[in-house]
Amino acid sequence: MGKEKKDNKKKKEKEETRQRALSKDGPRVSSFVYGCWRLLDDPEGSDVKRIRSKIDACLESGISTFDHADIYGGYGCEEVFGRAIKDSPELLKHIEIVTKCGIMLVDPARPDNRIKYYDHGGNHIIKSVERSLKNLNAETIDLLLIHRPGPLMDPEELGAVLDHLRKSGKIKHYGVSNFTVSQFKMLNSCTDRKLATNQVEMNPLHQAPFLDGTLDYMIQKQIRPMAWSPTGGGRIFNDSSEDAVRVRTAVQEIASRYDMEPDQVLYSWLLMHPSNPAIILGTNRPDRIRKAVESRSRQLDKQDWYAIWTAATGVEVP
Numbered sequence: 375m376g377k378e379k380k381d382n383k384k385k386k387e388k389e390e391t392r393q394r395a396l397s398k399d400g401p402r403v404s405s406f407v408y409g410c411w412r413l414l415d416d417p418e419g420s421d422v423k424r425i426r427s428k429i430d431a432c433l434e435s436g437i438s439t440f441d442h443a444d445i446y447g448g449y450g451c452e453e454v455f456g457r458a459i460k461d462s463p464e465l466l467k468h469i470e471i472v473t474k475c476g477i478m479l480v481d482p483a484r485p486d487n488r489i490k491y492y493d494h495g496g497n498h499i500i501k502s503v504e505r506s507l508k509n510l511n512a513e514t515i516d517l518l519l520i521h522r523p524g525p526l527m528d529p530e531e532l533g534a535v536l537d538h539l540r541k542s543g544k545i546k547h548y549g550v551s552n553f554t555v556s557q558f559k560m561l562n563s564c565t566d567r568k569l570a571t572n573q574v575e576m577n578p579l580h581q582a583p584f585l586d587g588t589l590d591y592m593i594q595k596q597i598r599p600m601a602w603s604p605t606g607g608g609r610i611f612n613d614s615s616e617d618a619v620r621v622r623t624a625v626q627e628i629a630s631r632y633d634m635e636p637d638q639v640l641y642s643w644l645l646m647h648p649s650n651p652a653i654i655l656g657t658n659r660p661d662r663i664r665k666a667v668e669s670r671s672r673q674l675d676k677q678d679w680y681a682i683w684t685a686a687t688g689v690e691v692p
């Protein structure tokens with residue numbers, strides 16, 4: 375391919391990963407989001423230089439949104455990311471930060487937690503956001519998500535604290551993660567603003583949101599989901615379970631037919647869904663980050679899509 379054609383292709387891909395709103399009043403995020411859960415598992419380390427190389431790979435590819443949670447890396451990922459921000463505070467002008475709260479882990483960093491549990495109380499949510507801001511070296515969180523629902527969640531208390539945080543400027547938008555439709559509706563009825571998104575697991579090995587009404591509801595309400603573990607956390611590439619092997623085989627066949635990488639096939643598969651998910655990448659490899667965004671300009675056909683779906687279920691559609 376000639377240089378000019380290559381440059382145009384790159385420009386087109388960057389343009390295609392540009393930001394789009396998650397919902398009517400929600401934040402704009404890039405089509406691909408970089409997930410920071412595995413930052414401390416990177417075999418190349420997690421010093422500022424390495425973190426910066428991944429941030430740069432994202433920005434060069436049109437990925438401007440970074441997904442965190444207070445608990446990632448044993449409460450350590452926000453802090454290592456924050457060191458890169460401290461080193462280059464101007465980065466904050468070019469990125470959006472998503473973070474989550476509400477899960478309490480048994481971890482040396484939280485000696486008071488005797489068991490894993492959820493805390494949706496106002497005091498905890500405020501403290502968690504303040505800690506995230508400090509760790510990230512940021513003035514505001516672009517999007518705060520309640521990480522998981524729980525049986526003790528009081529929607530009135532939670533809605534009030536989300537609005538309080540928004541009015542104080544500590545967060546700009548709020549949403550949820552792993553909520554059922556009824557939990558989403560319940561909390562949505564107790565906030566001044568509408569919830570911006572529901573971040574859910576979406577991949578061929580986790581079909582629940584495709585089938586249980588989660589994505590139907592979001593399409594109906596024009597709220598885009600954020601899709602976590604798009605490659606099943608890597609299971610599609612390395613797991614020996616029967617369903618993973620079947621999906622791997624189907625994905626590899628499609629990848630070789632289209633001259634694509636297998637992970638690109640999975641991202642294209644998700645992008646075909648009408649809920650228009652923002653896909654959260656979990657790879658630690660800058661080369662995989664760069665290649666991921668190319669999948670926006672690659673089209674599978676419907677039979678490819680169903681070949682992967684069917685490989686996962688193990689049965690032909692009815």
Ligand SMILES: NC(=O)c1ccc[n+]([C@@H]2O[C@H](COP(=O)([O-])OP(=O)(O)OC[C@H]3O[C@@H](n4cnc5c(N)ncnc54)[C@H](OP(=O)(O)O)[C@@H]3O)[C@@H](O)[C@H]2O)c1
Pocket residue numbers: 408409410411412441442521551552573574601602603604605606607608609611636637654655656657658659662
């Ligand atoms: N809201 C929630 O409850 C929730 C839960 C889980 C995750 N998340 C978010 O979603 C993000 C993404 O989740 P995830 O990390 O599970 O995503 P993922 O992209 O499905 O999995 C990433 C893993 O797959 C491996 N991988 C990717 N491409 C590969 C390939 N072609 N061949 C072999 N291995 C490959 C990566 O290894 P390499 O690093 O070697 O590429 C990495 O270990 C997280 O970072 C987090 O921000 C949210």
